[in-house]
Amino acid sequence: MHFLHGLAIPEGPNAGRQLELAPFQRDFVNGALADGITTAILSIGRGNAKTALSAGLALGALVGVLDPQPRREILIAARTRDQARVAWDFVAGFSDSLPLEIQRRLIFRRAPRLEIEYEGDGGGHVLRALAADGKSALGSAPTLVLMDERGHWALDRGDELEAALLSGLGKRGGRGLIISTSAPDDTHPFSKWIDEPVPGSYVQEHRPAPGLPADDLDSLIIANPGAQHGIGSSLEWLQGQAGRAIARGGSALTTFRLYNRNERVSGETRDLLLTVDEWLACEVSNPPPREGEVVIGIDLGGSASMSAAAFYWPATGRLEARGTFPSMPSLLDRGQVDGVAGRYLEMQDRGELDTLGEKTVPVAPWLVETLRHVTDQTVAAVVADRFKQAELVEALNRAGIRAPMIWRGMGFRDGNEDAERFRRACFDGQVKAQASLLLRSAFADAVCLRDPANNIKIAKARSKGRIDAASATVLAVAEGARIAARPRKTVRATWA
Known part of the structure; x- marks a missing residue:
């Protein structure tokens, strides 16, 4: 010294x-x-x-x-x-x-x-x-x-x-x-x-808690302790840059979070489905009530991946999501393999993630549990990837579930429409969800691939990322947007 x-x-x-x-x-x-x-x-x-x-x-x-x-x-x-x-x-x-x-x-x-x-x-x-x-x-x-x-x-x-x-x-x-x-x-x-x-x-x-506004002074001091001692950037400059980044949004905001706020956010900002701040704008402390019909989006996982369901009420904009893993390996061991440490256990404590089955999630019992989550609600549609159509139809018949099914593709044709409808709903304030670690984690790993015609489809930012909840959310919200856009039929009575 x-x-x-x-x-x-x-x-x-x-x-x-x-x-x-x-x-x-x-x-x-x-x-x-x-x-x-x-x-x-x-x-x-x-x-x-x-x-x-x-x-x-x-x-x-x-x-x-x-x-x-x-x-x-x-x-x-x-x-x-x-x-x-x-x-x-x-x-x-x-x-x-x-x-x-x-x-x-x-x-x-x-x-x-x-x-x-x-x-x-x-x-x-x-x-x-x-x-x-x-x-x-x-x-x-x-x-x-x-x-x-x-x-x-x-x-x-x-x-x-x-x-x-x-x-x-x-x-x-x-x-x-x-x-x-x-x-x-x-x-x-x-x-x-x-x-x-x-x-x-x-x-x-020196890393602040996630999810805070980019111009939050206390968290800026945590990430930049030298600012109070005349080292590097001043707090006034940092707050000015934060305001500029918030106004610009997109890559400017995410880059500020990564380098100046020392947050762990993806550098692939241009192709993210939603940036951190865009999703945080959809989180509310008091979500709207469950009113009207509910649309259920389903992303059925494979033998080792997560199965996820999203529940969206178009009338109020309320959004809920749940994920399910097999019980073997344990959530702690799975989190270590996926590079997220104890995040899965935290999701389980928050009621956003649970386990079902041993090595795989049994489809029929999982669908029963999914519909039981909205047992008192009217289901407008269940939307799922047509790639798993045969497996899901068998499970629906085995479980005795009768619900209107809509099959969507996850490629550029259907995926582009669903992703754009989902983005538009988020930007227009039509998606309101309680703070969800499951959804935050999923959207942080969800990026968009583009074809030569500039159509997009959802993909993982990293091989071990879990975007199942984000995919299910996109399916549910996009179908909810289509339902809300359809003209309501009115019955006119005439007397002879």
């Missing part, structure tokens, strides 16, 4: 001033360098000097302040060489404030690779910048590794590099610093580091 406070800020409006660590930075330094810690993870909003702080630690490791062992090797890894150069430039800038006898022993190389060599303390100490290519780190034995913006590395090459770096750290008892804004989803390796910490790791995450 004394070494870091002796450095001068190399760039920005505070250039030339002595480095003074904010409380959250001191917490990270103390946690990362504590005894028994081999890997430190920091997740924080963009512009909070996480790269500069880590670069200061890397410089301390190079000159022997952090680790006195001979022939030290410090590696800075990023997605591209240009990104790695940002951290390398911070190290070079901080070195200007070192004592002259240390500066004279530093050699800077910019080609063919970005390197800084320190000839003091026996010599042979090197700091090197790498791009996210696992082969470039094979054979190394680093004493300190900095992985910059790990949440946005390419999955395949990024995983290779991380494995190569961490295996190299074990050779000499080195430490790893993994820093980034939030990854787009829970399945990313950076999210795994946070959600499933391994022994010997220190985790510091």
Whole structure:
């Protein structure tokens, strides 16, 4: 800590001033360098000097302040060489404030690779910048590794590099610093580091609760703790950017949430069925009553996937949704496999998700339970994917259920109409649902594929995503919109 406070800020409006660590930075330094810690993870909003702080630690490791062992090797890894150069430039800038006898022993190389060599303390100490290519780190034995913006590395090459770096750290008892804004989803390796910490790791995450308005001041402070200490963006600027992002919507709003609010939202904003804020606008604290006829949308899962049903009342706009998994494996184990940790158990506690059957969900009993949910309501139609028509008809006959069935395709022809009708209903305020973790999770994973004619159909954003509840909702709301648009027939009495 004394070494870091002796450095001068190399760039920005505070250039030339002595480095003074904010409380959250001191917490990270103390946690990362504590005894028994081999890997430190920091997740924080963009512009909070996480790269500069880590670069200061890397410089301390190079000159022997952090680790006195001979022939030290410090590696800075990023997605591209240009990104790695940002951290390398911070190290070079901080070195200007070192004592002259240390500066004279530093050699800077910019080609063919970005390197800084320190000839003091026996010599042979090197700091090197790498791009996210696992082969470039094979054979190394680093004493300190900095992985910059790990949440946005390419999955395949990024995983290779991380494995190569961490295996190299074990050779000499080195430490790893993994820093980034939030990854787009829970399945990313950076999210795994946070959600499933391994022994010997220190985790510091500055992420607000999901579902809050983008300009909420308290949550902006949580994601950007440096703003109160003159580090990075000011709170006024952040609130101004939040207002601009809300006004623009779409990708501008989701990008602000991902980078400035440090939320885990998908970066595939252009093709999302609904963005986070568009769906949150459909959630109400007091949903309208169950009045009029109800439309039931069904998405029948396969042997291992979720089966979901959505219930929509066109007269009031009320929407409900329920999901069902087989009981084996358990919801906790299934959540670990799907990369959502304990989310399924939380859905079950909220009454949005249950289990039925063992290895598969039995169709006929599940349909009985689905209709029992609206046993006192008049069912206008049950809408389902025609791809499962034979299986559903058999189950309906076996269960003795008599309800008007409508079969829809999930391809570009029917899917485009249903998706557009659903979007229009949401934008017009005709969909009102109570806060549902099941639906939030489903819409976060629901993206749209487009054909050459710009027609859309729903697909998963990730292979382990569960969009069954979103598909059932689209079917129910689209059919409800068609019912509401039909002219009502009136009977005119005449007297002879």
